[in-house]
Amino acid sequence: MKILTARMEAHPSDSHTLERYLATDGYQAARKAITQMTAEKCHEEVKASNLRGRGGAGFPCGVKWGFLPAETRPRYLVVNGDESEPGTFKDRQLLERDPHQLIEGIIIAAYAIDCHEAFVYIRGEYPKPARRVERALAEAYEAGYLGEDIFGSGFDLNVTLHLGAGAYICGEETALLNSLEGKRGEPRIKPPFPAVEGLYGKPTIVNNVETLSNLPWIIANGGAAYAAIGPEGSSGTRLFSLSGHVRKPGNYEIVMGMTFGEFIEEYGGGVREDRAVKCLIPGGASAPWFTGDQLDVPITIDDVGSAGSMLGSGAIVVMDETTNVVEAAHSIVSFFAHESCGQCTPCREGTSWLEMVLARILRGEGRPIDLDLLLDVSDNIAPGLGWPPKMTTICPLGPSAVSPVTSILSNFRDEIEAMIPAGVASV
Amino acid sequence: MSLADWTTTPRVEKILSSYPDKRSAVMPLLYLAMSEHGYLTDEAIREVAGLVGLTSVQVSAAATFYTMYKRQAVGKYLVSVCSSISCGLLGAKRVLAAIEDEAGVPAGETDPEGQVSVEHVECIGACGGAPAVQVNYELIEGVNPDQARSLVQWLRDASPPVVNGDEMQALFGGRRSFDWGPADSTGSVGPLPALEGLGSTGEGS
Numbered sequence: 001m002k003i004l005t006a007r008m009e010a011h012p013s014d015s016h017t018l019e020r021y022l023a024t025d026g027y028q029a030a031r032k033a034i035t036q037m038t039a040e041k042c043h044e045e046v047k048a049s050n051l052r053g054r055g056g057a058g059f060p061c062g063v064k065w066g067f068l069p070a071e072t073r074p075r076y077l078v079v080n081g082d083e084s085e086p087g088t089f090k091d092r093q094l095l096e097r098d099p100h101q102l103i104e105g106i107i108i109a110a111y112a113i114d115c116h117e118a119f120v121y122i123r124g125e126y127p128k129p130a131r132r133v134e135r136a137l138a139e140a141y142e143a144g145y146l147g148e149d150i151f152g153s154g155f156d157l158n159v160t161l162h163l164g165a166g167a168y169i170c171g172e173e174t175a176l177l178n179s180l181e182g183k184r185g186e187p188r189i190k191p192p193f194p195a196v197e198g199l200y201g202k203p204t205i206v207n208n209v210e211t212l213s214n215l216p217w218i219i220a221n222g223g224a225a226y227a228a229i230g231p232e233g234s235s236g237t238r239l240f241s242l243s244g245h246v247r248k249p250g251n252y253e254i255v256m257g258m259t260f261g262e263f264i265e266e267y268g269g270g271v272r273e274d275r276a277v278k279c280l281i282p283g284g285a286s287a288p289w290f291t292g293d294q295l296d297v298p299i300t301i302d303d304v305g306s307a308g309s310m311l312g313s314g315a316i317v318v319m320d321e322t323t324n325v326v327e328a329a330h331s332i333v334s335f336f337a338h339e340s341c342g343q344c345t346p347c348r349e350g351t352s353w354l355e356m357v358l359a360r361i362l363r364g365e366g367r368p369i370d371l372d373l374l375l376d377v378s379d380n381i382a383p384g385l386g387w388p389p390k391m392t393t394i395c396p397l398g399p400s401a402v403s404p405v406t407s408i409l410s411n412f413r414d415e416i417e418a419m420i421p422a423g424v425a426s427v
Numbered sequence: 428m429s430l431a432d433w434t435t436t437p438r439v440e441k442i443l444s445s446y447p448d449k450r451s452a453v454m455p456l457l458y459l460a461m462s463e464h465g466y467l468t469d470e471a472i473r474e475v476a477g478l479v480g481l482t483s484v485q486v487s488a489a490a491t492f493y494t495m496y497k498r499q500a501v502g503k504y505l506v507s508v509c510s511s512i513s514c515g516l517l518g519a520k521r522v523l524a525a526i527e528d529e530a531g532v533p534a535g536e537t538d539p540e541g542q543v544s545v546e547h548v549e550c551i552g553a554c555g556g557a558p559a560v561q562v563n564y565e566l567i568e569g570v571n572p573d574q575a576r577s578l579v580q581w582l583r584d585a586s587p588p589v590v591n592g593d594e595m596q597a598l599f600g601g602r603r604s605f606d607w608g609p610a611d612s613t614g615s616v617g618p619l620p621a622l623e624g625l626g627s628t629g630e631g632s
Contacts, residue, residue: 012608086511086550093605124495125551127564127620134623160445165493182453184492200448243513243554250555251605317513331515335549
């Protein structure tokens with residue numbers, strides 16, 4: 001069952017063009033929504049679909065839309081295409097290979113929430129996807145699917161493409177809004193949530209690229225049909241990014257519910273050189289790791305959650321038995337230290353401390369006390385070290401850096417201890 | 428064209444009119460300013476501030492937050508090597524070492540000729556085609572150390588006026604994150620992302 005990637009698979013040579021899009025029922029769902037349905041009915045269908053956000057948090061899309069205050073106008077729609085979570089490259093494919101599907105999703109969402117101004121925020125390191133969207137937007141304006149009086153309905157919608165400039169944190173929705181306002185991409189304290197006070201202080205819905213790309217199918221086939229796909233709580237198909245030590249890394253659109261082990265074998269072609277899985281990251285660099293004996297966890301939002309991690313951005317990174325887990329954790333912690341915006345002390349200082357201590361262990365200069373030090377610093381960022389993490393920071397970036405640290409300390413402590421030279425003083 | 432002339436260009440007008448609040452034009456205007464010298468001069472920051480009605484300090488605060496706005500000159504070709512987890516698992520360190528060696532400069536620096544700058548960057552969303560490299564943000568996936576060396580030699584020898592991801596992928600790349608589909612002839616003319624609206628695109632090479 002393919003929804004998101006059906007067109008690009010069937011028509012790999014031109015799935016990104018308007019011509020192909022129109023030849024494969026393109027813009028019919030938007031037409032149906034705008035000319036035959038009320039905004040409320042569109043919203044009802046999306047609610048009924050149980051579509052949950054594909055950016056990371058997994059919040060039900062229709063419920064999010066429902067948080068908009070009834071009276072305040074204008075409302076804005078912002079598309080989060082700032083895909084930057086290590087391991088994640090699915091939105092890049094959707095932007096590059098089927099940009100009109102996203103634009104049609106934007107039209108449907110905007111109509112449903114009574115919004116006439118939308119922004120597509122794409123990370124600066126994605127110029128090719130951005131160019132495809134830029135051209136697709138021009139085509140859509142030219143054809144009358146965007147602009148004034150769409151489908152002769154009186155509904156107007158402007159969509160502006162906005163390019164980021166290298167900051168992971170702008171994937172956090174309030175940081176993205178600050179960035180879109182021309183400011184530093186620093187997250188805002190919530191509440192108020194963007195639905196109430198977002199872009200320019202106005203009610204704003206921020207939805208992920210993949211989330212919106214599902215809407216044409218949902219409107220064409222009905223919310224109930226979408227809800228019927230896959231297990232309860234993880235409706236629909238989802239595009240997973242598989243990378244690391246597998247034979248066939250790539251993006252794979254699946255119905256959720258199969259286990260990680262099945263997914264790695266069936267889609268990833270198994271682990272390279274038939275090695276064992278030492279550990280895997282189930283949902284992007286922010287997620288706590290699973291070990292090789294958790295391959296039977298089903299890939300659903302709720303199962304991964306109850307197993308102590310998250311499906312997050314849908315990025316699965318596989319590490320085989322030869323992996324130096326300290327090096328892997330150091331890579332992820334370095335990422336978060338580099339991307340910390342610096343607003344909150346526990347994150348700004350803590351991520352750098354974690355990076356420094358892991359680097360010291362990697363250099364063979366670790367001290368026995370460093371394991372406790374790692375836990376102590378982690379506890380200052382995410383008190384109690386539980387999951388989901390308790391926060392001492394405005395956004396979850398700091399706690400994300402704790403995930404790899406606690407993962408290796410709880411699962412591979414012996415290995416880390418073996419890297420600490422004997423006879424080194426603890427102080 | 429000097430920055431002062433920009434106020435009258437359709438491109439600047441279009442950018443300024445795209446947003447309900449012109450402050451939002453800061454980021455695209457900073458990119459336009461970079462296309463002038465390849466990096467942001469103090470003068471460019473002042474002029475962007477003037478266009479959107481902010482102080483230089485406000486624009487500077489934004490500009491310094493984002494890694495792609497360079498405050499110092501970079502080479503004609505900015506070679507960015509991803510070092511995040513998926514690339515790291517598949518040998519990114521060796522790719523970076525090969526590029527540093529071939530370019531003759533460590534990450535963070537530019538060669539004396541001003542041709543090649545090397546930097547290590549965090550995840551560029553090419554994890555399925557790891558290890559990944561970008562030249563002026565045009566992507567090449569599945570790069571091994573030998574191909575990385577050849578890439579740097581090619582940039583120096585061929586000195587292409589436009590760098591294009593599809594062309595470089597065919598010459599120096601390997602496994603891709605996904606089927607890219609048909610090749611695209613549009614590429615980048617300098618060390619900033621190539622987008623029509625920014626006037627930073629070129630055709631062919």
